[in-house]
Amino acid sequence: MAEIEESQAQRDAIAVDRTKGDFKYEENYAFDAGIGLSAKVVDYISNVKGEDAWINEFRQKALKVFNDLPMPTHWATEDLKNIKFDEIRYYLSKGQKASRTWEEVPDDVKETFERLGIPEAERKFLAGVEAQFDSEAVYSRMKDEMSKLGVIFCGPTEGLRDHPEIFRKWFGKVIPTGDNKFAALNSAVFSGGSFIYIPKGVKVAQPLQAYFRINAENFGQFERTLIIADEGSEVTYMEGCTAPKFETATLHSAVVELVALKGAKIQYITVQNWSANVFNLVTKRGVAEEDAEVRWIDCNIGSRLTMKYPGVVLRGKRARGEVLSIALANDGQHQDTGAKMIHAADDTSSNIIAKSISVGAGRSTYRGLVHIPKTLRNCKNNTECDALLINEHSRTDTYPAISVRGQKNSVQHEASVSKVSAEQIFYMMQRGLTEGEAMSLAVNGFVNDLVKEFPMEYSVELKRLIELQMEGSVG
Amino acid sequence: MTTLTSMPSGILDASLQQNETKRFAGNDWFIQLRQLGWKNFEALPLPKRDDEKWRFSDTRSLSLADFTVAAAPSDADTAKLIGQSHFITRPAGLIIHIDGHCVLRPVIAPELAAQGVKFESLEDALRHHPALLKEFLLKHEANLGGAKFLALHQAWLRAGYVLHVPKGVEITQPFVSVNWTLTEGAAIFPHALVVAGDHAKVSIHEFNLSALPDQRALAISAADLHAGTGAHISRFAVQAWGKNAQSFEIANTCGGRDALITSVNAALGSRRARLENTVRIEGPGADVRLYGISVATGEQEFDQRTLQIHSAGKAKSDLLFKNVLLNKARTIFSGLIKVAPDAQQTDAYQTNRNLLLSPEAEADSLPGLEIEANDVKCSHGATTGQVNPEELFYLLARGIPLAVAQELLAEGFLEEVLSKVDNEEAAAVVREMFRQKFHTA
Numbered sequence: 001m002a003e004i005e006e007s008q009a010q011r012d013a014i015a016v017d018r019t020k021g022d023f024k025y026e027e028n029y030a031f032d033a034g035i036g037l038s039a040k041v042v043d044y045i046s047n048v049k050g051e052d053a054w055i056n057e058f059r060q061k062a063l064k065v066f067n068d069l070p071m072p073t074h075w076a077t078e079d080l081k082n083i084k085f086d087e088i089r090y091y092l093s094k095g096q097k098a099s100r101t102w103e104e105v106p107d108d109v110k111e112t113f114e115r116l117g118i119p120e121a122e123r124k125f126l127a128g129v130e131a132q133f134d135s136e137a138v139y140s141r142m143k144d145e146m147s148k149l150g151v152i153f154c155g156p157t158e159g160l161r162d163h164p165e166i167f168r169k170w171f172g173k174v175i176p177t178g179d180n181k182f183a184a185l186n187s188a189v190f191s192g193g194s195f196i197y198i199p200k201g202v203k204v205a206q207p208l209q210a211y212f213r214i215n216a217e218n219f220g221q222f223e224r225t226l227i228i229a230d231e232g233s234e235v236t237y238m239e240g241c242t243a244p245k246f247e248t249a250t251l252h253s254a255v256v257e258l259v260a261l262k263g264a265k266i267q268y269i270t271v272q273n274w275s276a277n278v279f280n281l282v283t284k285r286g287v288a289e290e291d292a293e294v295r296w297i298d299c300n301i302g303s304r305l306t307m308k309y310p311g312v313v314l315r316g317k318r319a320r321g322e323v324l325s326i327a328l329a330n331d332g333q334h335q336d337t338g339a340k341m342i343h344a345a346d347d348t349s350s351n352i353i354a355k356s357i358s359v360g361a362g363r364s365t366y367r368g369l370v371h372i373p374k375t376l377r378n379c380k381n382n383t384e385c386d387a388l389l390i391n392e393h394s395r396t397d398t399y400p401a402i403s404v405r406g407q408k409n410s411v412q413h414e415a416s417v418s419k420v421s422a423e424q425i426f427y428m429m430q431r432g433l434t435e436g437e438a439m440s441l442a443v444n445g446f447v448n449d450l451v452k453e454f455p456m457e458y459s460v461e462l463k464r465l466i467e468l469q470m471e472g473s474v475g
Numbered sequence: 476m477t478t479l480t481s482m483p484s485g486i487l488d489a490s491l492q493q494n495e496t497k498r499f500a501g502n503d504w505f506i507q508l509r510q511l512g513w514k515n516f517e518a519l520p521l522p523k524r525d526d527e528k529w530r531f532s533d534t535r536s537l538s539l540a541d542f543t544v545a546a547a548p549s550d551a552d553t554a555k556l557i558g559q560s561h562f563i564t565r566p567a568g569l570i571i572h573i574d575g576h577c578v579l580r581p582v583i584a585p586e587l588a589a590q591g592v593k594f595e596s597l598e599d600a601l602r603h604h605p606a607l608l609k610e611f612l613l614k615h616e617a618n619l620g621g622a623k624f625l626a627l628h629q630a631w632l633r634a635g636y637v638l639h640v641p642k643g644v645e646i647t648q649p650f651v652s653v654n655w656t657l658t659e660g661a662a663i664f665p666h667a668l669v670v671a672g673d674h675a676k677v678s679i680h681e682f683n684l685s686a687l688p689d690q691r692a693l694a695i696s697a698a699d700l701h702a703g704t705g706a707h708i709s710r711f712a713v714q715a716w717g718k719n720a721q722s723f724e725i726a727n728t729c730g731g732r733d734a735l736i737t738s739v740n741a742a743l744g745s746r747r748a749r750l751e752n753t754v755r756i757e758g759p760g761a762d763v764r765l766y767g768i769s770v771a772t773g774e775q776e777f778d779q780r781t782l783q784i785h786s787a788g789k790a791k792s793d794l795l796f797k798n799v800l801l802n803k804a805r806t807i808f809s810g811l812i813k814v815a816p817d818a819q820q821t822d823a824y825q826t827n828r829n830l831l832l833s834p835e836a837e838a839d840s841l842p843g844l845e846i847e848a849n850d851v852k853c854s855h856g857a858t859t860g861q862v863n864p865e866e867l868f869y870l871l872a873r874g875i876p877l878a879v880a881q882e883l884l885a886e887g888f889l890e891e892v893l894s895k896v897d898n899e900e901a902a903a904v905v906r907e908m909f910r911q912k913f914h915t916a
Contacts (some may be wrong), residue, residue: 075527358849374835389849393816402840402857403531404831410860417846417853 036086039063042188045091049157049191062177062187069181077334079305083279088251090189090222146204152197153208156224159195166197170228174257174285174313182281182307186222186255193223193254198233198264207236207269225256229264229292236267251279252303258286260294262316267295269454273302276332280306285340288348290316297454300327300335309367311340314348314379324454325354326447329362329394338367338400343379343409352383355450357443358394365397366415374405381411388446389419390439420446485543486662486693489513492630495544502601504609512629519623528620531807531839532778533747542662542693544631545574552686553578556655562682563900566651568594568638573655573686575634575663581650591641594650597666600637607639611670611701615727619751619780624723628664628695635666635696638679642672642703649678649711649898656685656692656716667698671706673731678709680901685717685744692716694745698726702734704758709737709897713905716744718773725751732758732787739896741905742769742777743912749778756818759789767796768892770885770909771804771836772916781810783825785818788848794825797892799885800836801916809841812855816847825855830862830888832881862888882913 034041042063046056071080146153152163159167177187198204229235252274260266266286274280280303286294296310312321323339341350356364366385387396398415420442428438444451451459485491496509521537522529548556557579560571567587571579577596593604600608613632617625636652654665671677685692694716702708708728716722722745730736742748754763769777783792798806808827829838840857862884870880889909896902 074525374837377834387844387846389846389851392819392849393847394849395847396844397846398842398844398855400840400842400857401530402859403837404829404839404859405835405837406831407834408861409831411858412860413840413842413855413857415842415844415855417844417851419849419851 035089037063037088037090037189041090045189045191048091051157051160055160058172058177059188059190062184065178066181066184066188069178069184072181076307077305077336079334080279083251091191149202149204150197150199151202151204152195154195156190156193156195156226159226163195163197166228167195167226170257170259171226172257174259174287175255175283179283182253183255183283186224186253186283190222190224190255192221193225193256194227194237195225196227196235196237198227198229198235200230201232202230203234204236207238209238221252221254223254225254226259227257227266227268228259229261229266231261232263234265236269238269239271250277252281253279254282254284256282256284258284258294260286260288260292260319262289263291264289265293265295267297268310269297270299272298272300272306272308275302276304276330278303280308282306282308284308284310285313286311286321287313287315288319288321290345291318292316293320293322295322296324296339298323298325298337300325300337302333303335304332305334305336307336309338309340309369311342311369312350313342313344314350315344317345318347319345320348321350323352323354324450325352326450327354327356327364329356329358329364331360331362334363334365336365336367338365338369339383340369341371341381342369343372343376343381346376347378348376349380351381352385353450353453354385355388355447356385356396357388357390357446358396359390361391361393361395363395363397366399368400368402368413370400370402370404370411370413372404372406372409372411376406377408379406379409383411383413385415386446387415387417388443389417390443485541485660486627486631487539489517491544495631495633499601502605504605505601508613509630509632512626512632515626516623516630519626521623522620526620528780530809530841532749533776536747539627539693542660543658545658545661545663547576548573548578548657552657556657556686560653560655560682562653562904563649563651563680563898565648566680567646567648568650569653570594570596570636570651571653571655572596572634572663572665574657574661575665577634581636587644587646590644591639592644592646593637593639595637597635597637597668598633600668604637604639607670608637608668611699612666612668613697613699615699615729615753615755617725617751618753619725619782621723621725621749621751624695625697625725628666628697628725631662631664632666634663635668637668637670638677639670640672640675640677643674644672645676647676647678649680649709649901652679652681654681654683654694654696656690656694656720657687658690660691662693662695665694665696667696667700669698669700669708669710671702671708673703674705675703676707678897679711680898681710681712682715683713683722683744684715685720688717689719690717692720694720694722694724696722696724698724698728700726700728700736700738702728702730702736704731705733706731707735711739711741711896711898711901713741713908714744714748714750715908716748718744718746718775720745720748722748723751724749726753728752728754728763730754730756730758730761730763730790733760734758734762736761736763737895737897738765739892740767740779741909742767742771742779743908745775747776747778749780751780753782754784754792756783756785756787756790756792758787761787761790763790763792764895765792765794765796766892766895768798768889769806770799770801770889770912770916771806772801772912773804774802775804777804777806779806779808779810781808781825783810783812783823785812785814785821785823788817788819788821790818791822792824795828795892796826797828797830797888798838799830799832799888800838801832801913803833803835805837805839807839807841808857809843810855811843811845812853814846814848814851814853819848819850821848821851821853823851823853827855827857828888829857829859830885831859832862832885882910885913886910
């Protein structure tokens with residue numbers, strides 16, 4: 001910013017307004033495992049959920065793996081050391097069973113949803129809403145026609161209890177417990193999340209949607225999601241997060257597994273807007289069988305530290321994987337995001353487009369992995385990462401890792417770092433926009449071609465969200 | 476070295492190292508430098524598989540056991556190898572080492588000597604210009620993972636050359652340094668120290684070869700390049716050790732205000748060769764260009780690690796590494812551009828291109844950026860692929876056999892970098908070396 005003097009106003013102009021989700025209700029938890037992590041806590045969770053013995057075994061094994069694995073600070077940020085695992089609540093539930101009807105939902109929860117806009121979304125077009133209030137789904141209902149199609153949309157407890165023949169086969173298979181320390185943590189204490197099965201040939205026209213919220217101090221959410229799209233089916237799943245602000249850091253560590261069988265398509269959309277004290281350490285991976293497609297659309301605006309690298313294992317011929325990612329890092333935030341593409345069959349293709357914006361002292365990092373082994377032919381990958389630096393102390397890093405063997409495989413990777421040009425700002429200000437407005441317009445322009453890739457209803461919502469955040473602080 | 480059952484011998488033997496160090500009595504600072512090197516070497520662990528700075532490298536086969544410091548070569552061998560060391564006609568100066576022993580001391584033109592130009596073996600320079608060495612020798616740590624190797628280099632430091640071009644002196648004809656390995660199991664630790672004063676211009680070519688193609692050898696080289704204000708340094712380093720050699724090179728380059736540094740690394744030899752090249756851009760207006768080319772065949776592993784540090788603003792750096800891979804070869808390119816918070820208006824680029832000519836070859840790319848200033852233009856690109864099928868078809872349609880067509884296209888691919896070499900004679904020599912390598916692959 002050589003020509004333009006940097007001001008607080010300018011920083012404010014692009015600061016994200018998180019007050020929309022910044023509210024908190026009295027903690028009144030019927031089920032609370034207490035603070036800290038131990039084999040007893042894991043048993044407690046299994047007990048409360050009335051789980052089969054094999055799930056408890058799975059959890060206990062995972063706890064061991066979690067304790068054995070070191071923090072990945074040899075490549076990741078030292079900030080991970082600030083997580084105080086002993087001060088976190090690992091399980092908390094409003095009641096033992098997920099509510100089925102709207103009437104059963106407690107009033108204060110309804111009020112929370114009112115403010116999140118869920119009933120409205122329901123009225124409009126959503127096929128099913130699985131709203132997560134802390135660790136347990138308190139409200140889940142699906143439109144009649146969805147159940148008639150055979151679509152299953154429930155939580156992990158119900159999924160593993162009522163449909164083991166469907167879910168057990170894939171549970172923990174895409175992301176094994178030992179994949180990384182935080183996947184192991186999730187495997188030990190998971191609760192909440194969505195288990196979805198789309199039967200053969202069913203194309204779910206409307207997106208399935210879930211809202212996640214954290215509502216208790218020092219309470220980490222460990223939701224577990226497993227989506228299985230059977231042959232030739234299609235589904236879009238949306239995950240959006242808002243969280244109230246707290247003084248001490250909370251931990252969020254989800255595991256999301258996607259399975260797209262032959263010819264199926266899964267699109268998974270996330271808008272992450274945790275408050276700026278949340279550690280958001282998420283493992284997301286999909287498997288794409290023959291002719292299948294897995295698409296991750298990932299937008300990270302909130303949290304203190306996000307580490308998330310959605311991946312696709314391209315297991316069948318002609319499978320396709322895609323990651324579209326937007327990250328915005330403001331003061332005190334580190335968005336460490338990226339993508340992984342593991343090619344494991346011939347003629348597979350993958351595409352990664354990542355855009356990041358660093359504001360103030362914010363730091364955004366792209367980490368990527370593209371792997372093509374020697375037995376394969378005709379695999380293609382395209383990776384583009386663009387970073388925009390707004391202020392003098394903004395920071396961005398890019399760490400891709402590309403490994404290629406085999407025949408007729410080709411990969412290309414491009415990354416660029418730039419700032420909003422002084423000419424652009426001057427041009428807009430000369431036409432009467434304030435500096436803040438001009439900057440916000442430029443930022444929107446930077447992500448615009450990616451926002452357009454989002455499904456229509458989501459891109460409108462996202463654009464409005466960015467605009468609102470920009471507008472609010474222009475003064 | 477816990478894996479060794481017997482007493483450490485050769486280069487791992489502390490008493491041998493101490494004995495050799497005694498030879499430098501009178502240069503206490505140099506003795507201390509070597510002792511410190513040994514201390515650090517013993518304290519540092521060998522790289523492990525999960526070491527980020529060694530990602531993708533084959534760390535399991537890393538071993539420093541069974542290498543010795545070889546005795547001086549026979550007169551016959553010396554005469555023969557000197558005869559094979561004339562790669563360019565009329566260099567500004569020529570220095571030759573065999574197994575780490577200086578066998579040809581450089582002679583430079585009297586007019587250059589009169590201007591204060593110094594081109595000497597490291598041992599000579601240690602006697603004649605200790606102050607110069609003290610100021611510039613091994614001033615930077617190995618920050619790309621090779622600290623243990625650099626420590627061993629420092630502990631056994633003796634071979635190498637010192638080239639000093641004082642302020643304002645411009646020399647267009649390149650200086651040449653040739654390093655040979657001759658004895659089976661020899662370890663050498665050649666050092667290159669180039670200091671260009673303000674507005675000086677200098678060019679240096681280094682050829683590293685083995686007398687016998689199958690010989691086992693270990694080469695741990697290091698280079699320190701310092702370019703003063705407005706100085707130009709051009710370096711062309713050719714790594715053509717025998718196919719059973721292991722080689723490690725740790726280069727540190729510093730560029731002051733308005734300096735222009737061009738470095739071209741060509742890799743042909745060694746079973747495994749690792750290059751760690753760090754450039755520090757310390758003055759505005761500096762322009763640093765790093766180029767690398769390789770043809771990797773058989774089961775060779777070329778491991779290239781680069782770091783461009785921009786600590787001053789308004790400066791430029793550009794990097795291009797191109798690799799051609801055949802058979803079961805593997806190349807690793809790991810590059811990082813670091814822009815310090817105050818280095819505004821930096822222009823930094825980094826490109827890695829890999830040409831896979833065999834289904835069993837593996838090319839790994841780790842192009843990285845760490846940017847802490849906002850007014851910068853930085854980008855990197857990495858591609859890995861095959862020869863363009865249309866270009867191949869064009870050549871095949873004209874009756875050129877597939878193997879020849881592929882070779883022609885690969886040569887064209889390498890030419891982009893070879894054309895950056897400032898001396899056509901040297902470029903032609905290396906072009907021919909690459910051609911030979913294709914034919915024997």
